[in-house]
Amino acid sequence: MGLLSRIQDKTQTQQEQPTSSGSEQKQPQPEGMDSAYESLTKQIVRPTEAKKNSIIPKANDKHRELKGLLHKQVLHELKGDTDIDTIVPKIDGMAMELIKEDETFRGTIDRKRIVDELINDLTGFGPINPLLLDEDVSEVMVNGPNRVYCERKGKIVLTNISFRDNEHVMSVIEKIVAPIGRRIDESSPMVDARLPDGSRVNAIIPPLALNGPTITIRKFSKDPFTIDNLVQFGTLTKEMAIFLDACVKARLNIFVSGGTGSGKTTTLNVLSNFIPNDERIVTIEDAAELQLGQDHVVSLESRPPNIEGKGAISIRDLVRNSLRMRPDRVVIGEVRGAEALDMLQAMNTGHDGSLATGHSNSPRDMISRLETMVLLAGVDLPVKAIREQISGAIDVIIQQSRLKDGSRRIVKITEVQGLEGDVIVLQDVFSYEQSGIDDNGKVIGKLVPTGVRPKFYERLENSGIHIPASVFIGDEDWN
Known part of the structure; x- marks a missing residue:
């Protein structure tokens, strides 16, 4: 009995391919509209047009059929085998045997592509x-099985990559979250995780995600960026770099804000890499991402x-626990809730040189958000007392933005000068x-x-x- 017959004897179920249909109704053009409005309407992509114009070229049916057959046999015969050097020849041999047994596979199948896809499934992330x-890819976005986007040089582009079905996407999510002890299912349909290289992963699945399991991966470079890299990218200038290096070494409390x-x-x-090597650093994150060299x-x-x-x-x-660990520096990946109160108290009680990040549109907005987050702690403090805590704790706010062309820039470095009356005084330095x-x-x-x-x-x-x-x-100030 040939390999194809053995596989067919093991399973009688066939995978149903999802189909979709829709009709596009032409909208009548209003008479007498001006050219500006006419130009604008031409740029509008209606839902039916978007679906029609974004069809991704899928592998042909024979490609899917051979890959499915081969995948079943690989799972049966190579279970537990993780040596890539031995797996590839075996999979390639199985593919050749199946093609020989079924003439319909000949001339229509890219065997190397199928083998590469299976290797990615078995040893990578599909x-x-x-x-x-x-x-060159900085972000990967999976919007269900048939729509995969990536970010290249600050711009989001649609790729020709697709998954078999929702279960295929789910298997990749499970492969990501299982090693770090996280879980994702209907009772817990959202998860934050990380890849072995530190890249940040967020996954959300049905019933919350209507388009199917959705994955967002913020990639980290293999070699962490240095201050020289940020200067080359134009994120900041050499003068800013000198200033920030001095602020970190002088143990100022710094808050990085942005969208x-x-x-x-x-x-x-x-910034963390400016911390001297002889200091004890405690980092606190939802999913460990920081790559410190100390x-x-x-x-x-x-x-x-x-x-x-x-x-x-x-x-x-x-x-709270980190303050009992004798830290020289406390680095918080992101402040988004009641922990803001404990962070401010730590900064005000001898833990100088702390670093943290938060979401906001400007340094002034970051101050307002910190006030709100402190109130989330459930402590009934007057607003002036909260502002005294903030003005006494934070020395510098670094505001970062992603501009329209996709580039990332530090747009403000602002000093928190103190409290005058009921207002926290901010002064831009750059x-x-x-x-x-x-x-x-x-x-x-x-x-x-400035x-x-x-x-x-x-x-x-x-x-x-x-x-x-x-x-x-x-x-201009020199002249």
Whole structure:
């Protein structure tokens, strides 16, 4: 009995391919509308048009059939075999045998492609494995089995990658979350996780995700970015780099704020590398992402509740515990809730040099969000007391943004000068000035000092750190 016959004897079920149908109704054009409105309506993509124009080229039926047959046999015969050097020849031999036995496979099948796809399923993360290995890809987004996007050079593009079905996507999610002790099912349909290289993963599945299991992966580079890389990318200038290096070494409390995908974690990681190697660093994150190069680093990670809804360990619990671990520095991956109160208290009680990130549109908004997060702790504090805590704790706010062309820039470095009356006084030390957009859609602008020397300048000098006065003076101020 041939290999094909043996596989067919083991299973009689066939995979049903989802079908979709829809009709597009032409909308009548209003008479007399001006050319500007006419141009605008041409750019609008209606739901039916979007579905029609975004059909991804799928593998032909014979490709899917052979891959399905081969996958079943591989799972049966090579179960537990993880040696890539022995797996590839065996899978290739099985594929050749199946093609020989069924003439319909001949001339229509790319055997190498099928073998590569199976290797990705068995030893990697399925169809998205090539994207994870591509250094030009910074983000991978799986919107159900048939729509996979990636971000290249700040722009989101649709790929020709697809999964077999929802179960195929689910198997990849399980492969990601299982090694770190996380789970995802109908009772817990959302999960934050990480890949072995530290890349951040978020997954959400039906019934919450209507398009099928959805995966979002924020990739981390194999070699962590350095301050020189950020200068080359244009995220900041050399003057900013000198200033931030001095702030970290002088043990100022720094908060990095910005929107989703603006590069906050990357900047936090770079700032953390300025910390001297002889200090004890405790990092606290939802999913461990920071890649610190120092020797003495203790990484803490929060834990979601178990299947019974118990056993959860929050960021706030970890912040409290970290203060009993004799840290020289506390680095919090993201502050988003009641842990803000414990963080501010730590910064105000001798734990100088702490670093953290948070979501906001501007330094002033970050202050307002911190006030709100402190109130989430359930402590009945007057607003003025909260503002005193914030103004006494945080020294510098770094505002980061992703611009329209996809580039990531530090747009403000702001000093928290203190409390005057009921208002927290903020003063920009550096800011980003945009002058236009070039023919390629790239934003033209530069990061410039505001000409104001920060009040903590003497604190830097007392720490033995000298910053030239020219760092705080713009070119126009010299003239």
